[in-house]
Amino acid sequence: MHTKLVLDEEDIPKAWYNIQADLPFNLPPVLHPGTKQPVGPDDLAPLFPMELIRQEVSKERYIEIPEPVREVYRLWRPTPLYRAHRLERALQTPAKIFYKYEGVSPAGSHKPNTAVAQAFYNRQAGTKRITTETGAGQWGSALAFAGKLFDIEVKVYMVRVSYEQKPYRRALMETWGAQVVPSPSNDTNAGRAVLAADPDSPGSLGIAISEAVEDAVTSKTPTKYALGSVLNHVLMHQTVIGLEAKRQLEMAGVYPDILVGAIGGGSNFAGFTYPFIGDKLTGRAPNLRVVAIEPTAAPSLTRGVYAYDFGDTSMMTPLLKMYTLGHSFVPAPIHAGGLRYHGMASSVCELYRAGVIEARAVPQLATFEAGLLFARTEGIVPAPEAAHAIRGAVDEAIRCREEGVSRTIVFNLCGHGHFDMTAYERYLRGELQDYNLPEEEIQRALAELPQV
């Protein structure tokens, strides 16, 4: 039995899978924050190249991956899929556990799958410069990497507290040639206004988004803005993960009973699961269970409400219909920074509403326990975000043991933890904690939902 299943470069998918072709419903329209009317391509044109806007609403089942994008994918794709023999033995489970590993990308996570595509389409559209925001830095570093390869300047507004606490991620972006400024900055009106009110502001993702968007629409250089999750085209670019995983599992002669993915804004989860969910939606995999694992600190699916809300905290973005904790909700400072998001991608929400996928929230300590077990059995130190998926898979495997049933469990290990060792150090010293999220706190944020 193989430990890992490797595909040839030829097997890098030639097209992304667009789940909108197979959804049994239409996605709710995205609304303009001022008019509350559905946004059209023209509203988005200042921010994104037209091809990405087209992909955002396309219902074609497959959208061809341009050859220059596949050429860059070849640096790390196809990514390996592993059978977790050692983890299975440690758990004494009859389950078969497989994991797809996206940490082999130069940026160490799945984020480059879309960063490269976005950089390519921007380059094609004549964009010379892209702005974006980043919190922990995974998205910012993926875009810095992609921008450099397509000769596009990248400016990253990095939440100030992360800028100061995560100098290594910052240095990684700079090594790839990106300009990184702490947000709030003096480079935008939005930033200056915040600094005027509070010179010591630690910043937030919401402020950083405002700065990146303002920069993009006001710059004299042809500049666009890029987002690392939530939007349909971003999720679609990530489906290379699931498409490859399907082939690899075919090679292993199995089809999953249960898929598990960590979820924040939705791109990692969707990229891994949508090609399989396509099977489920079209009757080819009626019994497949798909489980999204979110942190109890940001439980959008399990404790949020289904409503129109802003994508950012500073109420600049269009309104999205989604499970949300309220745009003013501030998740506790868990180390899985990539999962600290108040909302959720639209298609994920609709699939959850329709009962196609399940969701579970897990507390921080349980994810680090699972991450450590994984590191000590399989050898790869997972990112805290990825440890959420491990927790979910381990729990399913334990259930298999208890029920005496063998099931095939597959999860996506979306990134390595090399830039998160402080978190492991703190966990090993007993300094991490779980966060109890009082219902009142959620209700307080939900009271600020926009009226639609």
Next chain:
Amino acid sequence: MHTKLVLDEEDIPKAWYNIQADLPFNLPPVLHPGTKQPVGPDDLAPLFPMELIRQEVSKERYIEIPEPVREVYRLWRPTPLYRAHRLERALQTPAKIFYKYEGVSPAGSHKPNTAVAQAFYNRQAGTKRITTETGAGQWGSALAFAGKLFDIEVKVYMVRVSYEQKPYRRALMETWGAQVVPSPSNDTNAGRAVLAADPDSPGSLGIAISEAVEDAVTSKTPTKYALGSVLNHVLMHQTVIGLEAKRQLEMAGVYPDILVGAIGGGSNFAGFTYPFIGDKLTGRAPNLRVVAIEPTAAPSLTRGVYAYDFGDTSMMTPLLKMYTLGHSFVPAPIHAGGLRYHGMASSVCELYRAGVIEARAVPQLATFEAGLLFARTEGIVPAPEAAHAIRGAVDEAIRCREEGVSRTIVFNLCGHGHFDMTAYERYLRGELQDYNLPEEEIQRALAELPQV
């Protein structure tokens, strides 16, 4: 044309290549530091399991890789070999540049190739516990990883200044379950003696070796000691790199004109080049050039003398005949910590003496310049050690351009730089420097060579 050449798991080598079978000379005997007589197996038995001692002196051409070792290798082997198309274009060179990438291992470098083998043979011999020393932490983390998979306790004596400055590497070792103590420690007589004289001692690799060795020979638990470079068996375990690279280049239909490797103690360089040097020694590749790149801060081959010297700075180890800067030589604090070694593996020295291989020393800034160019073209951020090989390959490629000749240049990218981002940050800020190494400083250290 493929960007990367991937082998199947079946193609992980089934045997290591032992260059001692093909050397046209015998390696000089290793001498006991007290008697100055050649050491025998019994002298080494308290430190190493007998199978490793046997491998150390074996002249069999191929030594079978045990299946449990290959089973662990499968986690990341075979490693990819890339054609550096983007780097070639940036250099406008007619040269074909390829690189083998060892950074895909869970520890991020080539070190696990031998750590896993050593852990296996120790396990087989009943060893319950292994001690070792580490400076920057690459070797310590590789052994921590390997020990965990073979259920052997690992204790790492980590040079105190690194212990304090590199908490992420320390956390990585602890995540894999190793015990890590700053050296000098209170756990050994050697450590206590140093601390009594200087409670604030920053430690050194020499002191850490003394502590690890003392711990191994005095422990009540069956404990051995492990070394991450220099010894013959360590170099041999690394030949999986070169054996795979040969097959991959065959797939690409080329044979190298020039091989380039970074060199510190010799294991990375030897592991990559020896399977090709075997061809050269046996007449099958008479024109192959093999270039070792060392830092100007520790130029053992290019400025050292050929003499018997201690392997460590505290004069505990047997005496090795090698190119040495003197065991008391302290290299400048360059960021390529893995190359800061005063001596060199015996077989590398003999090949250099015999004119089979060449050596060049490069200054720190030039290596970071090459490393940054590589990150910005090929996308992978290299470890500072690996950047030495890149510098060497880039210089050869520039020569090809100047001479208007196409040559096939292959180098080994021995690890990624995720744990070295401080160094890149400092380079980008202009805070790094080259070090001028005065001849007097080398002469001062050489004056302390042991009399043999």
